[in-house]
Amino acid sequence: xxxxxxxxxxxxxxxxxxxxxxxxxxxxxxxxxxxxxxxxxxxxxxxxxxxxxxxxxxxxxxxxxxxxxxxxxxxxxxxxxxxxxxxxxxxxxxxxxxxxxxxxxxxxxxxxxxxxxxxxxxxxxxxxxxxxxxxxxxxxxxxxxxxxxxxxxxxxxxxxxxxxxxxxxxxxxxxxxxxxxxxxxxxxxxxxxxxxxxxxxxxxxxxxxxxxxxxxxxxxxxxxxxxxxxxxxxxxxxxxxxxxxxxxxxxxxxxxxxxxxxxxxxxxxxxxxxxxxxxxxxxxxxxxxxxxxxxxxxxxxxxxxxxxxxxxxxxxxxxxxxxxxxxxxxxxxxxxxxxxxxxxxxxxxxxxxxxxxxxxxxxxxxxxxxxxxxxxxxxxxxxxxxxxxxxxxxxxxxxxxxxxxxxxxxxxxxxxxxxxxx
Numbered sequence: 141x142x143x144x145x146x147x148x149x150x151x152x153x154x155x156x157x158x159x160x161x162x163x164x165x166x167x168x169x170x171x172x173x174x175x176x177x178x179x180x181x182x183x184x185x186x187x188x189x190x191x192x193x194x195x196x197x198x199x200x201x202x203x204x205x206x207x208x209x210x211x212x213x214x215x216x217x218x219x220x221x222x223x224x225x226x227x228x229x230x231x232x233x234x235x236x237x238x239x240x241x242x243x244x245x246x247x248x249x250x251x252x253x254x255x256x257x258x259x260x261x262x263x264x265x266x267x268x269x270x271x272x273x274x275x276x277x278x279x280x281x282x283x284x285x286x287x288x289x290x291x292x293x294x295x296x297x298x299x300x301x302x303x304x305x306x307x308x309x310x311x312x313x314x315x316x317x318x319x320x321x322x323x324x325x326x327x328x329x330x331x332x333x334x335x336x337x338x339x340x341x342x343x344x345x346x347x348x349x350x351x352x353x354x355x356x357x358x359x360x361x362x363x364x365x366x367x368x369x370x371x372x373x374x375x376x377x378x379x380x381x382x383x384x385x386x387x388x389x390x391x392x393x394x395x396x397x398x399x400x401x402x403x404x405x406x407x408x409x410x411x412x413x414x415x416x417x418x419x420x421x422x423x424x425x426x427x428x429x430x431x432x433x434x435x436x437x438x439x440x441x442x443x444x445x446x447x448x449x450x451x452x453x454x455x456x457x458x459x460x461x462x463x464x465x466x467x468x469x470x471x472x473x474x475x476x477x478x479x480x481x482x483x484x485x486x487x488x489x490x491x492x493x494x495x496x497x498x499x500x501x502x503x504x505x506x507x508x509x510x511x512x513x514x515x516x517x518x519x520x521x522x523x524x525x526x527x528x529x530x531x532x533x534x535x536x537x538x539x540x541x542x543x544x545x546x547x548x549x550x551x552x553x554x555x556x557x558x559x560x561x562x
């Protein structure tokens with residue numbers, strides 16, 4: 141029996157020729173990630189393991205992005221613990237204020253992940269790096285601690301869902317609309333502990349920003365990981381950003397899949413996930429008058445330069461609606477700098493928005509945009525659970541940067557096609 145892309149990567153890192161779904165393996169790790177929330181727990185657990193040194197200071201990274209710049213005393217103490225540990229251990233890839241970005245945008249930008257890698261991170265959206273043809277998945281802080289100590293981790297080999305893409309995306313339709321559409325089909329548990337593997341001629345229509353967004357949100361369908369077949373677009377990105385040599389794995393023709401889903405990208409429309417689950421996906425034929433108080437454009441899902449360019453194209457020369465707060469968060473310092481040089485920040489500010497330093501901020505209800513009781517936000521973030529961005533009686537609607545920008549202009553959830561006359 142043949143193997144999927146994920147299964148081949150796991151077999152290689154376990155030092156075996158083949159693996160099968162459900163098998164337990166011990167595999168070597170190429171990179172271990174933690175942030176300012178999850179790393180302190182891992183550091184405490186690491187201290188209990190009887191070793192005083194990490195297995196490889198080059199293969200561990202910590203990014204201070206969730207509550208940084210520090211929002212309160214507790215956040216400051218958490219970051220302080222990470223700084224001390226990384227200093228003591230001489231961790232090469234430690235990213236603090238001034239250097240950091242949102243972790244899942246920063247690591248690909250820095251070239252720390254490449255095709256064929258096996259990556260774990262103490263953050264559920266570590267699955268983002270599947271866009272580069274890597275196996276990457278979120279783990280608990282204890283797993284992170286053990287990984288830092290020995291450079292290995294246990295995995296149960298996942299079965300897979302194959303998603304065959306065809307056609308091309310229309311104007312102002314992006315990877316965010318694709319993944320919301322897919323989660324709307326599968327539900328939030330439709331891919332539970334499975335690998336979602338993307339292939340097909342439709343890949344040509346998806347930029348790396350689209351793919352990173354889609355892979356990021358596969359966990360919202362319950363998936364263990366998402367992964368894209370490596371093509372010329374992937375290799376061009378890796379060549380530009382990469383510091384590591386890629387290893388390409390292609391699924392066998394006789395690989396077994398639990399399900400095969402065909403998606404025609406040309407029929408996907410701007411899509412919004414209503415509260416309180418990402419599976420509550422609707423297109424504008426099913427969306428009535430929904431007033432908003434806040435629009436957020438940013439996060440590890442949609443804070444990349446391409447996302448900001450799209451939002452700026454819609455906002456240019458226009459003003460956001462009275463009473464709406466528009467918060468724009470470039471995902472990394474480099475993206476912030478590029479957006480500044482391209483004049484995008486001026487567009488956001490002249491439209492009536494604000495621009496923040498890179499941070500996860502409002503996505504997890506941390507800071508920089510918390511919602512009050514009864515308030516509604518349309519946001520390019522990845523989760524809309526009860527109380528996700530603030531008060532448990534607030535509402536979060538997930539959408540693309542184009543839809544969020546269009547909605548900020550009208551004060552209600554609005555299709556970018558309406559604003560741009562398409």
